[in-house]
Amino acid sequence: MTKVWTLFKVTEKIPAAGKYKCLICWLVVEIEQHFIDRWTTFFVCPICKSGSEEWPVWPEKEVWQYMG
Numbered sequence: 001m002t003k004v005w006t007l008f009k010v011t012e013k014i015p016a017a018g019k020y021k022c023l024i025c026w027l028v029v030e031i032e033q034h035f036i037d038r039w040t041t042f043f044v045c046p047i048c049k050s051g052s053e054e055w056p057v058w059p060e061k062e063v064w065q066y067m068g
């Protein structure tokens, strides 16, 4: 079975619990189901601020990569 890397923007819904990596600074976050139930969408990277309107990535770009 081929692994499909899936990219997400900060405003998109989180599809599943698991690990996600910031494409800019490579921070890996583990998102648990209770977090998804409460917040539902992806967030600005807490380290490099990707996904915000500041440096380095605009909000319309993908920031998070699903790792499983």
Ligand SMILES: [Zn+2]
Pocket: 022, 023, 024, 025, 026, 027, 045, 046, 047, 048, 049, 050
């Ligand atoms: Zn980052």
